[in-house]
Amino acid sequence: MSRQMRQVRDCGATLIRARWMSPVLLLAIWELGARTGLIPEHILAAPSAVLGTLWQMVITGELPRNLLVSLQRVVIGLSIGFGVGTVLGLIAGLSRQGELSFDPLMQINGKIPVFALTPLFIAWFGIGEFPKVALIAFSTIFPVYLNLYGGIRAVDVRLIEAARSFGLNRAEIIWHVILPGALPSLLIGMRYSLSVAVLVLVIAEQINASAGLGYLVNNARDFMRTDIIVVCLMVYAVLGLAGDALVRLLEFRLLAWRPSVVQP
């Protein structure tokens, strides 16, 4: 076997082992199928067509405008969800009475499928912005609540005892020991809530919206514009990833003391 052939073979082996290989291959097959007419455009637009549409939607301002509307719904809904979840998690985590009062309600909240709740919210709040934000808020309370509550209860009791032996009062123990100890769990809850929020956004925006990513998708469906649908799917994915990256950054800053992140 010549040296050149061996080089080609080694190169091929490296390519096959690369992580990005399979997605790229899929894209290539997809593009090829679309170009040869194997995949009709009303079934699935070619990747190149999708990119072109993305560019068009960006420069006409259609995508940014609708993205902003969707973002606003997520941000408001999440803020309410985080806020309520955090407050209730604190109350239930820190006091027995709080647990007795709120935990059953929260468990019910966590067990109700949001999708099943949608018709009720429409009946109550109509089809404006409010039911969309309310759905996101409702569904993001539970992950934050549950993780914070669990995190508080899991704080090492020996650390609390040590703090008490140094004369810290209850408020100081909560501030110096319990809250920082529960923070990693709270951040996990936030990450979970973020992904739930994007999921519920999709559902919420199917409710007769006149703007937003969901509106774009609905419209595109009516006109068989699969390219626009794929663009919106990409945006949803990016939204989810960006939210996750945001919380990871927060973790990196707030949990710098953890061994996995600590600089030796």
Added chain:
Amino acid sequence: MSIAVQVRAIAPLYHAHDCEGEQVVRLRNFRRQYGVNTIIDGLDLDLYAGEFVSLLGRSGSGKTTLLRTLAGIDRSNGQDVKVPGSRAVVFQDARLLPWKRVWRNVAVGLKGDKVRERASLALHEVCLGHRLDAWPLTLSGGEAQRVSLARALVREPKLLLMDEPFAALDALTRPKMHKLVLALWQAHKPAVLLVTHDVNEAIALSDRVLVLDKGRIVAEERINTERGKYRLGLVSELRRQLLGYLDHDVVAEPDQFPCGDIAHSTTPTEQFAGIDSQ
């Protein structure tokens, strides 16, 4: 069970302290129960300002329970217990807050100004002046225990409680920690109660050794020999006695050890009843 206990009996223990300074701790007929288990049963204890006292006892003898009361972790529920408000604890596991840098761990709960300066001073005293801003999880076991010592000393306690503080350290680090603790004690002169199950350690460090068994102080010995490397040799007789005391039931019935001892290690009464009946 007829092993003669040669260490002095408890009865005359508590009248001979007129030479000492101010009384810091006073417990009379102290009891502590958890459910049906009586951990401490009618215990008397006196500690005086500036003295270094060791409390010896096997696992399950009630050492840690007693210390929790003295530390204010458990409430005394109206019993005859006098402990100073100014007290600090060094735990066996250093119990540092991992999310606070070393100096903030030392300073936790301190009131007043110049908190960082005070923490820094204490850390320099335990030779950790270079690790003020380190994260606790990056410290070695010995370093963490020194931080814990600094955290206790920065409060200038009248009573310093130590719960087997050297048990988790290696054999090379331990003597260094002994020296450091003695130096700090001599500089600050708190009353020290060191809970340990290491007889050598107790003899090397203390003015007075107490032996706790079945929730009572069953023996006490005062050590007048000057501290230093000859102490262990000079007090070998005492060491033999104390060790003998700690070992008595195992010596009496060595075959009894597997299972029986382990299973009942926190309820010694049952274990002794079993031996007596033979």
